[in-house]
Amino acid sequence: MHNSKNKNKHSSALISALPSLNSYNEFCKDNDTDLEIKNSLVQYAYKNNLIDKPDETKLREFIEENTINNDTDTLKMDVDFNFLKKDSEIQSTRWLTKRINSLISQFKIKLPKVSNTMFSRLSSEPANTSTKRNTLRLCAFWIGFDRPHLLHKWNYENLIFLCPEEQKFKSNEGVKVEFSLHNRGDVINEKTIRWFRNELKDCLKFLKINYANNSSDKSYKMTEFSLNLPKENIEEEGFSRPESYIKPMHDAMAIAHQMSIRWSLSPHNTQRKFLAIGIAAGELTSLDMYLQTIINLQLPKNHIIRLTDFAHQCVLVNGIKVIFHNNPKEICMMNGEYINTWCINAIWHSLYFDFVPVILKDSIMQPDKNDNEELKRLIWFSDKSVRSDNIEFFLKNPYNSLLGLEIAKTLFHRRLFWAANYILEIVLSATPNNLSARSMRMVNFVDAAMRTQSYAVSRIQFERFTEEANFILHNFKHLDEDFLTELALGEYLHALLIFKLIRKHGGQYLDKNIKLDKSDVIQQLEKAESYLKKGFTVPTTGYRPFYWLLRVESLKTIVKTYEHHSEKEAPIYDTDEIFINISDNYFSTLGFFPKDILKQRLFSIVEGYSQAVSLSSMKPNVLFSIATFFWDFYPELDVGIAKYILQKLSLAYELTENIKKDQICIYSITGSNLITANQFQKQIKMSINEITKRIGTLVDLEKKKESEIIDRNKIGGFKLYLFHIWKWID
Incomplete structure (x- = not known):
């Protein structure tokens, strides 16, 4: 019993200091010049029966198997090292230093000993050196060993957030995001304000955006919150090319996406409160007047995310994947200057912007061995014994297309295509011209087609894909690079499925009224090629269609050139360097030589x-x-x-x-x-x-x-x- 208790303490200590493989990789990078340090941890784990061989691979496996699900509730509060001392019953910094150094000496861990002054520095300085981070790891080690009940609360990955964030960028130019909670008949009280501040902090942590400056103390109202995202390239100061804003602009859009969904699902959100998010780019000190104008603008469709002209240009030039309302709203500012407000209609949820934690963790949306019976009962039969606050809120608010698409995206990436399709149908019933939703439903049909066991069933799904695509082509004036790429990929995947069938059946596939051969593969690939070339005509980067065009054209040439590839299941090689010849031609066309x-x-x-x-x-x-x-x-x-x-x-x-x-x-x-x-x-x-x-x-x-x-x-x-x-x- 005693040995078992000791083993648990050693296990808690090690995983508190190294709570994930990411943390271990960072530890290795911090200490890459001293192999003894890493070896001492391997020996510690082996001697205390945590691993069965003194091997780093075994240590990695142990960390992976015991990865911690962090308790982040504490971090949503304003906490510091004084809070940690009280919470973990630390008598004094000197006492803690002595105890940590005693442990590493006892267990022969070769990390440098900690000092009293280092803890004082960590309370006021960012953890931006290996020495500081090693001190936090040893503090976490002590917590795991002596205070194992605090393991999920105060392991290394949480301790690091007690240190001030490093201000990496000092540029005066960048992107500013302004959040404004509007009162439409309901009081925005202190609890709501506190929730928003804490949620914004959690959002930045989740997205790993550690350079944002909170400038809310300069806001005009208590219900407004500001973030400055400075540019990294200080040498470009005063030369505001849109390309130089790629990182802060993408991060601004990621934050806006997360916070719009999180607010929708917040217990503080009501129909009589409204969140507006403004995004502007340029010299940070001169953006307030523009942001105040656009966040206070009354719009008929309650668009949440609004951008200034230059911010809109930065999004387009850098290929940040959002869909704007076709016509900007022109407005006169107090100084007489006229500006455009660009509103976001939709976001390319399914490919570019990260999942929202509260939806990702929804138990009803998890892959289920019982064929997701509960989810079916909720969606198809409105079974009141099955609950999902996220889905139920959306069903009551079907015009919240951002939320609907986020739920559909999560279901889609868990291969719950039928459920994603149901949510998309509701989004489209409320907003039939939502290009992002229609494109996602189009892709949904293709992925379902690729997972069936029968080509006859697959063909039905591909027909639904085609009808959805035709609706978009005939009803939307402004098409998007990503839609055209997804359309091309649908045709390409159909070609790939036919190619698989004819190779399995000696060059030709026959099934009742279905007859397929190499010509069908080529026909589908030519359709894909045509749509990818159209992808270059829209005013975006063209990177994605270019990449897939090289693939599709190369595969088409391979299928045409080598007859045996369509008839046999042997490996496929490009012995004539078809891939290189095709890429050479395109690189020359684009001027990418010498x-x-x-x-x-x-x-x-x-x-x-x-x-x-x-x-x-x-x-x-x-x-x-x-x-x-x-x-x-x-x-x-x-x-x-x-x-x-x-x-x-x-x-x-x-x-x-x-x-x-x-x-x-x-x-x-x-x-x-x-x-x-x-x-x-x-x-x-x-x-x-x-x-x-x-x-x-x-x-x-x-x-x-x-x-x-x-x-x-x-x-x-x-x-x-x-x-x-x-x-x-x-």
């Missing part, structure tokens, strides 16, 4: 696109896609690019680890279907194995010059994209 300009431009594009995606289930796919793009299409593969590819794949694997607990699915690399996090990690492992088999591991590549060109004969026509198509078909 070689140095090509590499620099492509890095800039993929990193910019990565910043535009904050949806946790899309981030691993984006990284995987970047790796695939460079491996398959980059004209001259060198050691530097190869290392970059392997690093992106490794990072994709790590990010996938973070979303397992949420039970959300990720798009496979072929785009063919939503798969579980474990299945996605298998795809990454296979990709890394296939690459290292041909060119060596990351350790091998580190020994070579980055500029050294890799002989393509070693690669032998192997393409990651074709490999995963073959694996999916197989």
Whole structure:
């Protein structure tokens, strides 16, 4: 019994200091020059029977299996180190220092001893050095060992939020977000104001936005809240190109998206209170008058999120995925200046903006072994014994399309397509011209089609997809790059499904009145190609349609060129470098040569696109896609690019680890279907194995010059994209 109790204390101490793999990776990075430190923790875990071998892999497995679900309720209050002292019964800083140093000496943990002065500094300085973070880890270790009941409340990941946030940026230019709670006959009391402040703080923590300056103390009213998001590029001060605002503008939109949904579901929200969110960009000290004008503007459709002219331009130039009302509202300010107010009609929920925690955690929306019987009873039969505050609130407020789309997105990424479709039907009954909702429903039909066991059933779903697409094409004047890409992907996936069927059946698929062969694959791919080319005509970045155009055109040429690929289930190779020839032509057309300009431009594009995606289930796919793009299409593969590819794949694997607990699915690399996090990690492992088999591991590549060109004969026509198509078909 005594040994068991001690083991629990050792376990609590270790996972309090390293509560997740992310925390462990940060710990390794902080202490990468001293291997003894990491080895001492491995030995500590082994000697105290937490792992069965003194191996770092075993330590990682232990941390992964014991990842903490943090209690964040305390952090929503204004807490500091004095609160921690009282809560954990710390007698004095000197006493705590002595106890921590005694523990690390007793258990031979090689981290440097802590000092009294360091705790004083942490109460007034950000945790921006490895020494400060190691002090917090040791404090968490002590809490886990001596105060294990506080493990979920005061582990390392929560302790770090007691330190002031580091003000990384000192630019006078950036993006300002103004929140205003309007009274429409209901009192906005102190509880509501306190809730909003705490929720905004929690939102910033959830989105990991740690550079925002809270400027609410300068607001005109108690019911207004302001955030400054300074630009990172101080050297561009006074030269306000829209491109330089990409990070603060994307973060501003992510915050606005989160807070609009959180307010909708708040117990403080009523029909007689209204939230307006204004976003402006430029010199931060000169934006207040513009923001006051747009947040107080009375609009007939109660648009929540409003932008100034320059902020609107920043969104368009940087490809931030929102849909604006076609006609801005012109208004005269108090100084006589006329400005436009741009209102957001919809957000591309399903691809770019992250999940909202209160919806993600809704028990009724979890994948269920019982075929989600409770969810069906709630949606189809209004069973009062089944409750979901989120869904019930939306059903009572069907015009809240932002909330409806957020619920549908969560259901969609858990492969509950029928439930997502039901929510989308309600959104469209209230707002029939909602392009984001119609596009999501169109994609919903495609994903359902790819999961059926019968092509006859799949074809019905594809027909529904086509009808939905035709409705949009005939009724919407202004189409969007992402809609056209999703439309193209529907046609492409239909081609992929036919390709699978004809390869399984020797080149031709026959079933009653259905007859399919290679010509059907090519026809579908040509449709996809046509829509992707149209994607370049709309005034956005064109990055996504370009990426898929390279894939689709390459696959079409492969199917046309190699007859045996349509008839046999053998692996598919590009022995004639069709992929490279096609990409060369497009890179030349876009002016991406010579070689140095090509590499620099492509890095800039993929990193910019990565910043535009904050949806946790899309981030691993984006990284995987970047790796695939460079491996398959980059004209001259060198050691530097190869290392970059392997690093992106490794990072994709790590990010996938973070979303397992949420039970959300990720798009496979072929785009063919939503798969579980474990299945996605298998795809990454296979990709890394296939690459290292041909060119060596990351350790091998580190020994070579980055500029050294890799002989393509070693690669032998192997393409990651074709490999995963073959694996999916197989």
